[in-house]
Amino acid sequence: MGIKISNFYQGESISLLTKHHKEKVIGPLFSKTLKADLITIDSYDTDQLGTFTREISRQGSQLDAARRKAEIGMEIGRTKYGIGSEGSFVQDPYAGVIPINYEIIIFIDSLRSIEVVGQARGSSINHHASVKNWQELAKFARLNKFPKHQLVIRPDHQDHPAFEKDINNLEQLKKAFNKALKISEKKKVFVEHDLRAFANPTRMKNIKEATKDLLLKLRSVCSKCQTPGFSISRHEPGLPCALCEMPSNQTKAKIYTCLKCDYERKEYVKSNKADPGKCNFCNP
Ligand SMILES: [Zn+2]
Ligand SMILES: [Zn+2]
Incomplete structure (x- = not known):
């Protein structure tokens, strides 16, 4: 069933x-x-x-x-x-x-x-860099799937409060870069992916x-009890090794648990023998 x-x-x-x-x-x-x-x-x-x-x-x-x-x-x-x-x-x-x-x-x-x-x-696409000029930033953008993945720009370092986001074209990127460079103390710009x-x-x-x-x-x-969300809560190890038949660490059964009542259901995995290559007894 x-x-x-x-x-x-x-x-x-x-x-x-x-x-x-x-x-x-x-x-x-x-x-x-x-x-x-x-x-x-x-x-x-x-x-x-x-x-x-x-x-x-x-x-x-x-x-x-x-x-x-x-x-x-x-x-x-x-x-x-x-x-x-x-x-x-x-x-x-x-x-x-x-x-x-x-x-x-x-x-x-x-x-x-x-x-x-x-x-x-x-x-995921989640990278950052510190750049000194527009060429470096343009290269970063090209290599990191901009503008499909948007970027965030700010002066100096990753915690500078003056950041620009919603940057999704080259013109905006250049504008944000120039603005950040202008107020930067170290003449550096920090760029990272927008993760929203x-x-x-x-x-x-x-x-x-x-x-x-x-x-x-x-x-x-x-x-x-007819409660939705009846799903796997844990895996039971012990699938017997194909060679020595001792219980292995590989999953023998998946246990489904109800969120409301105490009902559980055990579903045995399709394969009934474990890979001897991972056996703790015959292949230590
Ligand atoms: Zn139930
Ligand atoms: Zn074995």
Whole structure:
């Protein structure tokens, strides 16, 4: 028996708080998959909750920030349901060179008192440099997917308060560069990618993937109490080695857990033998 699929949100109004046009990717997926009515709320300045340009730092965790956005949206939109999304960037933990973008999107159902979280991670376009002349900046722009990915310009260093954003053509870039250079003390200009969703297509792509993950969970329903969001909470290791048949660290089963009741469901993985190359017993 597969996972039960249902749709509780057909025709329901769901608030989405965003100032950075995230509705462009979230909206079509929600209306297509859930047939829900997404209400975009852009009257609240989400930059108050934290910015990528460091003038306001985020309070609490990434999930806290996403939840806060969903709650504010529900309050303004007067809806029972709300969506909030929040992104973060870290260096690739293995190679250390490629920036990784981690996106989460939360759905709050105040009627059932549940929260369902979708997530995605992917490489991202997030670079910075210190430049001394226009040629250096033009080269940086050319190599870093400008103007599709927008840039932020400021004098001297990454924390200088006089920055220019919403730069999406060469003419604007040159203007911002000249202005920054003029007030710079060290005759240097700091350039970095604008990480706001609408200014960064790679981020937008990851938000789309996180939304797909969320929708998959939202449509999966507990067969005992009918609560949506019935999804994988943990993996059970112990898949037997193909050679010596001892239990390995590889996943044997995925455990689905209900957000409301105690019902769990175990789904065994398709392959029933683990790769001996990763076995702790016969291939130490
Ligand atoms: Zn349940
Ligand atoms: Zn083995």
